[in-house]
Amino acid sequence: MPKKKYEKFLFTDFREEANLPGVLSPQAYFRGANQIPGAGANFGWQLFTKPLFLERAPHTHKGDEYLIFLGGTLPDLFANFDAEIDLCMGEEQEKFTITKPTIVFVPKDMPHTPLNFRVINKPVLFTAMLLSPIFEKTMDGKYYEFAGPDKSKPAKILDIDAHFKGH
Numbered sequence: 001m002p003k004k005k006y007e008k009f010l011f012t013d014f015r016e017e018a019n020l021p022g023v024l025s026p027q028a029y030f031r032g033a034n035q036i037p038g039a040g041a042n043f044g045w046q047l048f049t050k051p052l053f054l055e056r057a058p059h060t061h062k063g064d065e066y067l068i069f070l071g072g073t074l075p076d077l078f079a080n081f082d083a084e085i086d087l088c089m090g091e092e093q094e095k096f097t098i099t100k101p102t103i104v105f106v107p108k109d110m111p112h113t114p115l116n117f118r119v120i121n122k123p124v125l126f127t128a129m130l131l132s133p134i135f136e137k138t139m140d141g142k143y144y145e146f147a148g149p150d151k152s153k154p155a156k157i158l159d160i161d162a163h164f165k166g167h
Contacts, residue, residue, distance in 0.1 A: 011036050016148070022050030022120070031148040033133035043129035047072045048083075048117050055113035058093065059139035063132030065112075067104040072123030077101065084119035088112065 011030065018025040029044035049072075067087070071080035078101050085098040089112045098104075106112045117124065135146045 068127040082121035
């Protein structure tokens with residue numbers, strides 16, 4: 001059967017196994033231009049069920065980012081939000097505690113995080129959307145790019161505390 005003209009713009013392989021404790025599997029991630037050439041955004045959906053100190057060191061991106069926090073129980077993603085999530089923004093690390101559904105706009109080059117899902121009484125649906133063709137960040141003076149996990153290998157649960165030791 002011949003390919004359709006616009007088939008290249010449809011992508012269905014965005015299921016990923018979670019590799020963080022307290023994040024349910026599967027999670028969903030779209031890795032931008034690595035998955036659809038020409039795409040200009042990266043985003044993911046994760047369901048947090050237990051407290052997790054996710055990002056410990058401030059970092060920046062070359063593109064704008066949106067962080068979206070919603071309750072994780074259908075049908076009402078607003079009424080069932082029951083969590084306390086700490087987020088720091090800016091050079092001065094201004095701290096905010098998120099206690100209701102929230103969208104955070106992070107302009108390009110703005111330092112942000114730590115991000116601590118400190119209290120999770122009900123599941124939290126978290127979406128991070130980076131307006132960049134690739135997922136990238138600069139942290140501790142080092143530049144990182146991530147194209148996505150190697151799906152030929154099983155996902156390993158990360159020891160997040162050991163990973164960020166010293167931050």
